[in-house]
Amino acid sequence: MVTGDGAYIKKINRSLLLQKIIENGMISRAELSKQTGLNKATVSVQVLDLLNEKLIIETQQEHNSIGRRPIILSINGKAGYILGIDLDFPLIQFTVTNIAGKPVEVHHLHLDTDNYEKVIDILVQHIKQYEEKYSESVYGLINVVIGIHGTVNNNEMINFVPKFKWHKKKIKEDLLKQLDIDIHIDNNANLSAFAEKVFVHHYSNNLLNIILSSGIGAGIIMDGKLNKGYDGYAGEMGHMIISPNGKSCSCGNHGCWEKYASEPAALKELQILLNKEQLTYSDVRQLLDKKDPVVLEYFKEFIMYLTIGINNIINIYNPEIIVLNSDMLKMYPNAIKEIESNLKSSVSQYREIVLSKLGNKSCVLGACAMGIKRFFEIKEVYLELPESLIQAKQMEYIY
Ligand SMILES: [Zn+2]
The missing domain is CATH 3.30.420.40 (ATPase, nucleotide binding domain)
Structure with a gap:
């Protein structure tokens, strides 16, 4: 039970009501009362305040049946x-x-x-x-x-x-x-x-968002909260070492994950393999469409390295959802299936790996x-x- 002074409780109730109005888009007072567990009188008083502050508006819902048309509340965008x-x-x-x-x-x-x-x-x-x-x-x-x-x-x-x-x-x-x-x-x-939680995976409280577009960075939501670490620097997973004495990294170590599994690393490696001075995302897309054997072979290796890091992260966090934000993976057919088939450990548990819909x-x-x-x-x-x-x-x- 929440205890405290009246003003504090009023503030908590207000937050809860606003949250439900935003979440539902459009909602009646009766439904608000049902969803928040607050009694109708409390809802009415608070709604009146929000209307006076011009934070919400009320509209009368159109329907064909006989009877009163319910008044619906929504945020005053x-x-x-x-x-x-x-x-x-x-x-x-x-x-x-x-x-x-x-x-x-x-x-x-x-x-x-x-x-x-x-x-x-x-x-x-x-x-x-x-x-x-x-x-x-x-x-x-x-x-x-x-x-x-x-x-x-x-x-x-x-x-x-x-x-x-x-x-x-x-x-x-x-x-x-x-x-x-x-x-x-x-x-x-x-x-x-x-953003992944707010706009796409609404009710996931254990979500990892891994971005491959420049190095590898991760946003960690655990138990519903952003996990930032002592200083705020948590999520620098790109600098997890996956290859002892491997490629040198700007962080001072050797063998960092992002040197093998990020998009810039992939572009660099493909440039060497194809003997090209420059390579764009469109070039890679075209080569994949043509089923270029060098590029296809390389992608298998890229996904193998990517999976090594994902395997390690799954074992640390036991996430519900892993969202991979990568334009390059979107170009490669069955990228997620291939990652999942590489994840062989019976210890690594997660619910789902998906590609980000939100992109950049x-x-x-x-x-x-x-x-x-x-x-x-x-x-x-x-x-x-x-x-x-x-x-x-x-x-x-x-x-
Ligand atoms: Zn590094």
């Missing part, structure tokens, strides 16, 4: 907006969703600099433009969540970002010198894992969902998958 940013190099993705989680605009920017101060200025300039654009709504642009492709500590400071070569940057503090808005900084793999939109969508979670102060967010955004042309990663 137009009341405010969230900005998600995927800060990768050289491509930055900006996505704005309304507070109901519906994407309203997407913008991509190619950076021509990796200079920290210049990138901060670019971010400030864009965030200010979005603030201005949405200033007419009740709550305006509410918050900004930024995904970083590197290690971010629990105080939201950057430890290291390989592609930008940034070390120890107080990015949140530096942005707040020029901005007056709630900002949250997180690691891209954490936000991607969060996962970080930015996770950022928006995180912004919604922060604004409403709710424990869980479940949102509908924005199909049109997912199906829009995927951008190729550039190395």
Whole structure:
């Protein structure tokens, strides 16, 4: 039983009600009462507050049968907006969703600099433009969540970002010198894992999201929570050693998993095998379509190395779902079947391995969902998958 003062209980009830309204999309007061276990009077009082704050709206449902048409509640999407940013190099993705989680605009920017101060200025300039654009709504642009492709500590400071070569940057503090808005900084793999749960695998509390697109990074959700570790750096699975005295890695070790099983490693190896100076994802796709024997042979090896790491991770976490986020695996027929047939240990237990539907939109969508979670102060967010955004042309990663 929850005990505490009235204001505290009221706050908990409010969070619960908002969570259920978001989760259901549209819901009546009676159904809210049923789903939350709160009595009808409590629901009515709280709903009135939310209506007054313009956070929700009520509509009368149309139906053909005789009788009263029920009043349905939903989030007032137009009341405010969230900005998600995927800060990768050289491509930055900006996505704005309304507070109901519906994407309203997407913008991509190619950076021509990796200079920290210049990138901060670019971010400030864009965030200010979005603030201005949405200033007419009740709550305006509410918050900004930024995904970083590197290690971010629990105080939201950057430890290291390989592609930008940034070390120890107080990015949140530096942005707040020029901005007056709630900002949250997180690691891209954490936000991607969060997106997989929010938009696709709603009720999985034990989910691993493994991203192969630049090195190997993982977001870990265990017992329903993002697992970040002591400093915040958990999930650097790409640096798990799978080959003693193997290929040398920028981290200082030899034989790291990402040197064998990441997309950049695969492209590099295929370039050598095919004796090509450059190789794009489209080239690899075409070669696979033509059933090029060298490429097919290589993919067997790639998947073998990938499975070694997955086997190790399964034994550590016993996950329900493993989501593999990889454009390259999507090109290769039966990738998941081959991984599963390589997993021979009777000890490794998991429920399902799947390819990510979110692709390289996962970080930015996770950022928006995180912004919604922060604004409403709710424990869980479940949102509908924005199909049109997912199906829009995927951008190729550039190395
Ligand atoms: Zn390494």
